[in-house]
Amino acid sequence: MKKLIPYLKPYIASISLGLFIKFMGTITDLLLPWILAHMIDHIVPQSSIRLILLWGLMMVFCSIFAISANITANHMASRVARDTTKQIRHDLFKKISYLSCSQVDDFTMPSLISRLTSDTYHVHNMIGMMQRMGVRAPILILGGILVTLTLDFYLTLVLLAVLPFIIILVYFISKKSIPLYDKLQQSVDKMVRTLRENITGIRVIKALSKTDYEKNRFSKINTEVVEDEKKAAMTMAITSPMMNLFLNLGLTVVILVGAYRVNNGLTQPGKIIAFLTYFTIILHAMLSISRIFVIFSKGNASFQRINEVLQASEDLVLQEKDTIDSPYHISFDHVSFSYYNQQENLTDISFHLRQGETLGIIGTTGSGKSTIIKLLMRFYDVDKGIIRIHGRNINSIPQEELHTKFGVVFQNDVLFADTIAENIDFGRGLALEEIAASSCFAQAEEFITSLSDGYTHLLTAKGSNLSGGQKQRLLISRALAGNPEILILDDSSSALDYRTDAKLRKSLYENFQSTTTIIVAQRVSSIMHAHRILVLEDGKVLGYGNHEELLKSCKSYQEMNQWQMGDGRHD
Numbered sequence: 052m053k054k055l056i057p058y059l060k061p062y063i064a065s066i067s068l069g070l071f072i073k074f075m076g077t078i079t080d081l082l083l084p085w086i087l088a089h090m091i092d093h094i095v096p097q098s099s100i101r102l103i104l105l106w107g108l109m110m111v112f113c114s115i116f117a118i119s120a121n122i123t124a125n126h127m128a129s130r131v132a133r134d135t136t137k138q139i140r141h142d143l144f145k146k147i148s149y150l151s152c153s154q155v156d157d158f159t160m161p162s163l164i165s166r167l168t169s170d171t172y173h174v175h176n177m178i179g180m181m182q183r184m185g186v187r188a189p190i191l192i193l194g195g196i197l198v199t200l201t202l203d204f205y206l207t208l209v210l211l212a213v214l215p216f217i218i219i220l221v222y223f224i225s226k227k228s229i230p231l232y233d234k235l236q237q238s239v240d241k242m243v244r245t246l247r248e249n250i251t252g253i254r255v256i257k258a259l260s261k262t263d264y265e266k267n268r269f270s271k272i273n274t275e276v277v278e279d280e281k282k283a284a285m286t287m288a289i290t291s292p293m294m295n296l297f298l299n300l301g302l303t304v305v306i307l308v309g310a311y312r313v314n315n316g317l318t319q320p321g322k323i324i325a326f327l328t329y330f331t332i333i334l335h336a337m338l339s340i341s342r343i344f345v346i347f348s349k350g351n352a353s354f355q356r357i358n359e360v361l362q363a364s365e366d367l368v369l370q371e372k373d374t375i376d377s378p379y380h381i382s383f384d385h386v387s388f389s390y391y392n393q394q395e396n397l398t399d400i401s402f403h404l405r406q407g408e409t410l411g412i413i414g415t416t417g418s419g420k421s422t423i424i425k426l427l428m429r430f431y432d433v434d435k436g437i438i439r440i441h442g443r444n445i446n447s448i449p450q451e452e453l454h455t456k457f458g459v460v461f462q463n464d465v466l467f468a469d470t471i472a473e474n475i476d477f478g479r480g481l482a483l484e485e486i487a488a489s490s491c492f493a494q495a496e497e498f499i500t501s502l503s504d505g506y507t508h509l510l511t512a513k514g515s516n517l518s519g520g521q522k523q524r525l526l527i528s529r530a531l532a533g534n535p536e537i538l539i540l541d542d543s544s545s546a547l548d549y550r551t552d553a554k555l556r557k558s559l560y561e562n563f564q565s566t567t568t569i570i571v572a573q574r575v576s577s578i579m580h581a582h583r584i585l586v587l588e589d590g591k592v593l594g595y596g597n598h599e600e601l602l603k604s605c606k607s608y609q610e611m612n613q614w615q616m617g618d619g620r621h622d
């Protein structure tokens with residue numbers, strides 16, 4: 052919770068003023084029953100219209116002041132809650148975008164989304180509620196008790212006798228409901244995760260006729276959420292009737308004792324009426340306290356989840372400069388890596404590429420091809436070995452500098468709901484000529500210019516209004532547009548026909564001579580012209596060399612070549 056203070060600090064003046072206004076409004080609210088009692092007991096018996104009007108006006112004025120003060124303070128509280136949450140959301144989003152891939156894996160994406168959405172919402176509620184009721188409820192309780200003491204000591208004893216029951220009730224309900232709400236939050240997290248998987252994979256779900264299966268899976272989780280919600284709501288539902296029971300019992304006793312005391316001339320009717328109002332005010336304030344506990348505990352738990360992300364230490368720390376003289380642009384030296392420090396996903400990988408050379412990576416699915424790319428871009432740190440670019444250990448290159456070296460197309464990369472030109476430019480402010488040139492190199496120009504609105508053609512989210520091959524060519528255009536030092540194409544030409552694939556390779560060869568290229572592919576034809584080819588299986592190197600060398604030395608490569616291309620070389 053301490054970590055929330057810096058977020059509230061800029062609003063300290065506004066919070067203080069708001070609380071002061073709230074304080075004044077609450078005190079005035081407390082005055083109203085007292086004025087009423089005074090009027091009934093002392094002013095009305097005098098039968099002076101002028102005095103009755105005067106005190107009546109005073110009541111109206113106090114009511115208007117109390118309402119206005121409460122509304123103003125509530126507005127101020129909402130503004131503080133809104134602006135603080137905006138800043139927290141901003142910081143959280145910024146932090147999430149800087150998290151390393153392994154940190155994202157650890158937190159999990161759905162959990163990060165719910166921290167950014169529902170958790171910030173709970174914090175918003177907590178900040179607002181604490182300002183609105185945090186001051187008002189205790190003042191109503193303490194002030195109420197003090198005023199009732201001045202009105203009638205014996206009746207106050209009735210009130211004090213009921214209070215412990217209410218306190219015990221509030222304590223037990225808070226104790227029971229807080230873990231229930233925590234559990235509910237976890238179920239909602241799970242539901243968001245399933246929903247996200249479902250929406251992302253909606254096509255494959257439909258294609259495999261898994262709609263019913265997924266519907267049932269979602270229904271199960273939805274029922275879980277409803278059950279948890281029911282349990283939490285049931286606990287909270289007890290609060291109001293129980294409070295009302297105590298309230299009504301208390302009021303009955305007050306009326307009985309009050310009537311007895313009025314009959315015996317020990318007190319006045321006005322005081323009894325005022326006392327009944329105070330009694331109600333105080334018990335409702337107790338009810339508010341129980342709500343504050345629940346909202347505070349939800350907000351507190353949510354802020355802790357947010358803070359966990361905000362405080363996540365940078366795990367890809369920039370290391371001291373480590374540079375050697377090297378003739379190679381990219382070199383992997385005996386690199387090993389494991390995602391979860393259990394079994395190795397890559398073992399002892401080595402390769403060296405001079406500037407302008409091309410490396411083809413081929414291998415079975417799950418053999419570690421994309422992992423090599425992730426390590427080269429330092430999404431994860433290697434466990435063993437060293438990766439160097441121009442002789443410089445990549446762990447000593449600042450992330451921004453490292454990433455500007457790459458033009459990259461990942462597997463299942465994303466296109467946004469924007470124009471084709473914007474999707475290629477990707478916020479780099481490139482001139483239209485550069486965009487057109489890169490799409491020409493990527494063999495995308497033909498289909499773009501055939502569209503009636505060309506580069507201003509609007510894509511739907513994820514480019515779902517394009518074919519697989521068109522999407523890949525746009526993504527390759529984006530990667531080429533920055534004229535990158537290193538080009539990475541991770542399984543990004545799989546949807547291209549052989550002719551377009553060959554034209555793309557020719558274009559890369561002719562126009563990107565100084566760009567070092569890594570092509571991950573399933574097809575031998577996509578990588579057979581590469582200077583070096585790495586054949587992987589289960590994270591280990593089965594073969595390394597050019598096409599001719601591998602045909603002689605690597606049995607797996609020979610087999611792949613035979614299956615895919617017959618025994619000859621086709622293009």
Ligand SMILES: Nc1ncnc2c1ncn2[C@@H]1O[C@H](COP(=O)(O)OP(=O)(O)OP(=O)(O)O)[C@@H](O)[C@H]1O
Pocket residue numbers: 156390391396414415416417418419420421422423462
């Ligand atoms: N984020 C991750 N967390 C844990 N394990 C992972 C993660 N990404 C990949 N793996 C595992 O690492 C291994 C290598 O995966 P990788 O994606 O590099 O394979 P690949 O050769 O590119 O496969 P494909 O051709 O199917 O894309 C696989 O066993 C995979 O399950």
